[in-house]
Structures are given as structure tokens and as C-alpha cells.
Amino acid sequence: MKPKQGVILYGPPASGKDTVTTALTEMDPAYKQFARLKVGAGKSSGYRMGTAQQLQELEAAGDVIYANRRYGNTYAIDRPGVDAASAAGVPVVHLGQVDGIRALVDGYPADWSVVLLLCPREVTEQRSARRGDSDTAARLAAWDATREDLDAHPDMTWDLTIDTTATAPQGAARLIDQLLAQRAGATTA
Template sequence: MSAARGVVLYGPPTAGKDTVTTALTGLNPKYAQFARLKVGAGKSAGYRMGTAEQLHELEAAGDVVYANARYGNTYAIDRPGLKVAFEAGVPVVHLGQIDGIRALVDGYSADWAVVLLWCPREVTEQRSAGRGDSDTAARLAAWDATRDDLNAHPDMTWDLTVNTTTAAPQNAARLIDQLLAQRAGAASA
């Protein structure tokens, strides 16, 4: 039996994680964005909204693979959620921290394709303003944190790097799909 396959998309805000995931899903419905557990307020689309009590229960059971705080909320990747996502197809996990990638890859057994989506800071500012974000300053701070995270982990290796200012989302999706197909072929050889 081959290992379950998943995709990790890492990058700063507005680098295209949502857009590339939508393109992946359009390419093949087996792909689906992993809905992290979110404890807090604000945007609920793309998340499983939860309570602090639910998060504490998952932590007590050892079922939190990774959690982080940003924008005044807590976001968690949990084992029960991942199990459901893998049963449904190929989860696409969005992360903005290399420690999160390492926790996921080391803490949940699967064949993870780790993809860096990148755009310059000024592009993040333009895209954030263009989509009407009310928290562009916080997104720029997150962009700075992502750059600092990359600089702090020069040993991080990527299975694929895509500059989303030059690659269309559909092209990025095709590259990711091809990467997974190649890995599946190599695993079965």
C-alpha cells in the first residue's frame, strides 16, 4: 500500500495559497484545502471553527500536530481532522511557519510535497489592498515574519518553489500535480 499523499503550501500572505488550492481542485477534485481548526473570531470560510475547550481536549489527547497564533486567533492542525482529510483525498495544508511544516511532516505520517509560494512584499501590499483586506498592516507584518522565518531556516528544502508573480495559478497547480504524479510513479517503481 502506498503512503497517503498531501501537499503543504507555505508562503507569506497573498502569495496565492488559496488561489493555487482552488486551481488544484479545479484540476482534480481529489485535492481539497485542509480546514484547520480555528479558535477566535473573523473569517470562518476555510476553517473548522472551534472553542478553546475543544482545542484543550485535542491537546490533552495528543491530537494537536501543530498550533500557532496569528491575527488574534489560534489555528491548529489536528490528527482527527487530517485523518478525515486523507480519507477524502489529497489534503492541501496552508502554513506560514517552517516550524509548522516540520511539525506536520515529522508528526503525521504521509508523503508530503512541500511547496514554497512566493511574492515580494510590495505585491502582498497591492494584493491585500486590492482584495479589500482591513488588516493589510498585519499581513505585511506576517510577510516580514515569513521572510525572517526563511532566513532563520536556510537548511529548509522545498520540493517545488513557485514565484506567483510570474506563474499563473493554473500553472502552479499543474506543477504540483506533476510533482505528486512523479512521486507516486517513483514509489510504485
């Protein structure tokens, strides 16, 4: 039986996770952005909004694979959510913490392709301003935290690294799709 595949996009805010995911889904509708459970306020697009009680129930059942706090909210990757995303296609999970990658790779059985998306800090600032973020300063602090996270984990290995200032979203999507095709071929050989 062929193992389920999934994609983890890791990178700082405005590194292109949403844009590359859109390019992936336009190229092949089997790719589906995983909507993390979000407990808090603010942007709801791209998330499954939940309550603190729902999160506590998932934690009590052992169904929280990874959770983190950022921007005053809690974001969770939950087993039932990943199950549903995997049943619907190839989940594309956005993360900004190496610990989250490790928790997902170790905590959910799938053939995960881990992709590092990079852009300079000033590009994050420009992209954040262009899209009208009201919290650009917080996003720059998150960019700094992501850089520190990378520096703290020099042993982390990436299946693919993409500089989103040098590679267009469609090109990045093609590279990711090719990676998954190669990995699928390797598991059936």
C-alpha cells in the same frame, strides 16, 4: 500499500495559497484544502471554527500536530482533521511557519510535497488591498515574519518553489500535480 499523499503550501499572506489551491481542486477534485481548526474571531471561511475547550481536549489527547497564534487567533492542525481530509482525498495544507511544516511532516505519516510560494512584499500589499482585507498592516507584518522564518531556516528544502508573480495559478497547479505524480511513480517503482 501506496502511502497517502499531501501537499503543504508555505508562503507569506497573499502569496497565492488560496488561489493555487482553488486551481488544484478545479483541475482534480481529489485535492482538498485542509481546513485548520481556528479558535478566535474574524474570517471563518476556509476554517473549522472551534472553541478553546475543543482545542484543550485535542491537546490533552495528543491530537494537535501543530498550533500557532496569528491575528489574535489560534490555528491548529489536528490529527482527526488530517485523518478526515486524507480519507476524502489529497489534503492541501496552508502554512506560514517552517516549524509547522516540520511538525506536520514529522507528526503525520504521509508523503508530503512541500511547496514554497513566493511573491514580493509590495505584491502582498496590493493583493491584500484588492481583496478588501481590513488588516493589510497585520498581513504585511506576517509577510515580514515569514521572510524572517525563511532566513532563520536556510537548511529547509523545498520540493518545488513557485514565484506566483511569474506563474499563473493554473500553471502552479499543474506543476504541483506533476510533482505528486512523479513522487507516486517513484514510490511504486
